[in-house]
Amino acid sequence: MTFEKVAKIIADFKEIDVSEITMQTTLNKDLGLDSLDTVELIMSFESEFGITLEPDASLQTIGDVVSMIDKETKK
Amino acid sequence: MIHSGICSLLGIRYPIFQGGMAWVSDASLAGAVSDAGGLGIISAMNANADYLRTEIRKLRQMTNMPFGVNIMLMSPFADEVAKVVAEERVPVVTTGAGLPSKYMKAWIECGIKVIPVVPSTGIAKMVERMGATAVIAEGGESGGHVGDLTTMTLVPQVCDAVRIPVLAAGGIADGRGIAAAFMLGASGVQCGTRFLVAKECTIHQNYKKRVLEAKDIDTMVTGKRLGHPVRALKNKFTKEFFNKEYDSSVSNEELEAFGVGALRRAAVEGDETTGSFLAGQAAAMVKKEQTAKEIIEEMFAEAEAVLNGARKWIK
Numbered sequence: 001m002t003f004e005k006v007a008k009i010i011a012d013f014k015e016i017d018v019s020e021i022t023m024q025t026t027l028n029k030d031l032g033l034d035s036l037d038t039v040e041l042i043m044s045f046e047s048e049f050g051i052t053l054e055p056d057a058s059l060q061t062i063g064d065v066v067s068m069i070d071k072e073t074k075k
Numbered sequence: 076m077i078h079s080g081i082c083s084l085l086g087i088r089y090p091i092f093q094g095g096m097a098w099v100s101d102a103s104l105a106g107a108v109s110d111a112g113g114l115g116i117i118s119a120m121n122a123n124a125d126y127l128r129t130e131i132r133k134l135r136q137m138t139n140m141p142f143g144v145n146i147m148l149m150s151p152f153a154d155e156v157a158k159v160v161a162e163e164r165v166p167v168v169t170t171g172a173g174l175p176s177k178y179m180k181a182w183i184e185c186g187i188k189v190i191p192v193v194p195s196t197g198i199a200k201m202v203e204r205m206g207a208t209a210v211i212a213e214g215g216e217s218g219g220h221v222g223d224l225t226t227m228t229l230v231p232q233v234c235d236a237v238r239i240p241v242l243a244a245g246g247i248a249d250g251r252g253i254a255a256a257f258m259l260g261a262s263g264v265q266c267g268t269r270f271l272v273a274k275e276c277t278i279h280q281n282y283k284k285r286v287l288e289a290k291d292i293d294t295m296v297t298g299k300r301l302g303h304p305v306r307a308l309k310n311k312f313t314k315e316f317f318n319k320e321y322d323s324s325v326s327n328e329e330l331e332a333f334g335v336g337a338l339r340r341a342a343v344e345g346d347e348t349t350g351s352f353l354a355g356q357a358a359a360m361v362k363k364e365q366t367a368k369e370i371i372e373e374m375f376a377e378a379e380a381v382l383n384g385a386r387k388w389i390k
Contacts (some may be wrong), residue, residue, distance in 0.1 A: 032302075039195070039201050042201070055174060
């Protein structure tokens with residue numbers, strides 16, 4: 001469920017088809033996101049999931065984002 | 076005299092930072108700026124822990140005034156220099172090229188005031204939440220790594236987005252710029268280009284000459300394709316880089332390789348054809364070599380005159 005929501009937010013942000021996004025998709029190389037884009041997305045995830053996130057350089061793939069969100073929502 | 080919250084917060088006399096510029100901002104320049112009452116900043120650039128430690132200790136021999144270290148988060152040595160600033164109890168750390176999340180907690184715990192350079196309101200809000208003391212909102216007029224927004228638009232928006240003090244950077248090289256920054260809501264400024272020609276700045280004389288001779292249209296931005304655009308003075312190197320950037324037969328790796336060492340060739344060797352002379356759009360406003368003290372005092376005397384005269388517009 002987390003993945004679907006994350007993929008939808010990113011697809012809307014990037015104006016791409018949601019089917020192009022998988023757990024292995026990388027933020028930087030595949031999606032071409034820079035640190036500004038990443039922060040905007042993090043803020044969208046925060047309001048979608050009602051959590052606070054602390055992004056750092058370890059966030060490489062959509063899978064990393066999903067597990068960070070899951071970890072926070074379980075708290 | 077111009078005094079703002081940032082002065083009391085950091086224990087400095089003038090609300091001005093000298094930007095952390097790779098191959099430029101060493102102990103000599105930063106020490107002179109701090110000694111003159113501004114906040115001098117040593118650039119940790121892409122160098123290792125030993126380099127930074129040596130520069131910090133050199134600066135401390137020169138002055139007892141507060142100073143800062145700029146950490147470029149993309150540096151391969153970011154982890155080790157992040158430790159050095161904590162061990163050396165550096166008063167202020169500014170960061171660039173990303174989010175300093177990983178290091179914030181440790182730095183704040185040892186009393187360091189963290190002041191990130193931010194290119195957007197989103198990043199400003201994020202670092203405020205992480206405990207930043209202030210932020211530097213840097214517009215794309217600046218030299219070196221640049222964002223898209225201009226100082227005129229970014230500064231007021233960042234001021235509205237956060238409650239911590241905001242310093243304005245990008246395009247500020249005289250007292251009018253300082254006055255304007257205050258009018259936009261900033262409580263201080265960061266300048267880089269003007270300090271390139273400080274007498275205490277140890278860069279090659281050719282670099283200073285290029286800045287002093289620059290015209291308003293003499294800078295350009297390259298490197299957008301690689302995701303980290305950079306503003307520099309136009310020369311053979313920047314023009315070649317620009318052409319390669321728009322040549323699809325040149326790979327990103329080849330483009331990166333072409334840029335390697337260009338900053339050092341400009342700052343250390345003064346190589347006017349293959350060096351990358353980073354400078355902001357305000358380069359043309361920089362007219363003479365002066366000591367850091369003269370630069371700061373002149374800029375603030377001008378700012379005071381401009382601000383004092385501002386009432387004339389109100390009828």
